Amino acid sequence: MQRELFPTSPNKGEQARRRLLLAALKKFGEKGYENASVREIADEAEQNVAAIGYYFGSKERLYAAVLEGIGEHLRGVFSEVAAESRELLASGEPDVATAQSIIKRMLRTLLGEQLEGSEFEKIRLVMLREQAAPSENFELLYQKTLKPMHELFTRTVGITTGEDPTSTKLILRTHAMFGQVLAFTLARATILRRLGVKKLQAAHKVMIAELLDEHVDLICGGLAWKGSER
Structure with missing residues (x-):
């Protein structure tokens, strides 16, 4: 819904x-x-x-009310997967497989918001402007929504890779994982031209989601293995 x-x-x-x-x-x-x-x-x-x-x-x-409304919308979109992530982090001994599953759901949720036909279509241009040239009101969006979500995602990724969630490297890694989804907004015209279509079809969306899942498995699994070899 x-x-x-x-x-x-x-x-x-x-x-x-x-x-x-x-x-x-x-x-x-x-x-x-x-x-x-x-x-x-x-x-x-x-x-x-x-x-x-x-x-x-x-x-x-x-x-300011527009940005606050955008933040409220995004918090609502991610509310279920965020709650699951917080529960996992509070468990004391977080399960890696569960964390990996949550990361996939986070990316799929973001993907669903990024693609055509969602409410994100309405907020996309304002979000892009705020990222490119933040206004004084950007702090409203950042402190209440973007920062907490980014921190939560980073901590969840840290469970799967064994890296310190406060480290610069993991913060950048997490942002890069977000970025592979954001590319379908920031570079939408290019991928549509490359695919020879006017808009992404249902089959494309399924394939993108499956590719994201593969990337999570490869990134998290590869980094966990790399850590165990040290």
């Missing part, structure tokens, strides 16, 4: 607020924070400009 962005109640006022958030997300993604005007956002949401001041106070606060 797909999670909804900026979920709210059926209340008319709350629905108007949500329309402004979705409109702002679209315009900030298309034009960037500086170039997206409150007039454009209000028109997209079919609201008057004063509604932005009423619900958010200012354009800056509207943008």
Whole structure:
């Protein structure tokens, strides 16, 4: 079941607020924070400009609310696998096979969000802009969502490789594992051209997921073996 962005109640006022958030997300993604005007956002949401001041106070606060909503969405998407990972880490003697299975689920979850047809399509451009040129509000997204998720994933990877989860090397390794999925967003046009298709089909998605599983087995298994040889 797909999670909804900026979920709210059926209340008319709350629905108007949500329309402004979705409109702002679209315009900030298309034009960037500086170039997206409150007039454009209000028109997209079919609201008057004063509604932005009423619900958010200012354009800056509207943008902060957009990033907070993105963070809330991502935490919801990863909630189940994150809870399973925390339970494993708290067990005292974490099982390597279970950790490896969780890593696969994390990557598959991220893959599902990255591919076409998900809510990630709506947040993709804002996320890319924040990664390329972080705004002052990036800390909202980083501290509450990206950092905790990255740390959790790194600790889980550390179980399978035997590496220190606080080490620079494992942090970089974990980021590289994330990166193989993010490539399907950042370099989507290239892979579509290489495959000769206009969009990835169901069979492509299955194959990508299977390849990710293979990579997890090879990376984690190879590094565990390398560690045992020392």
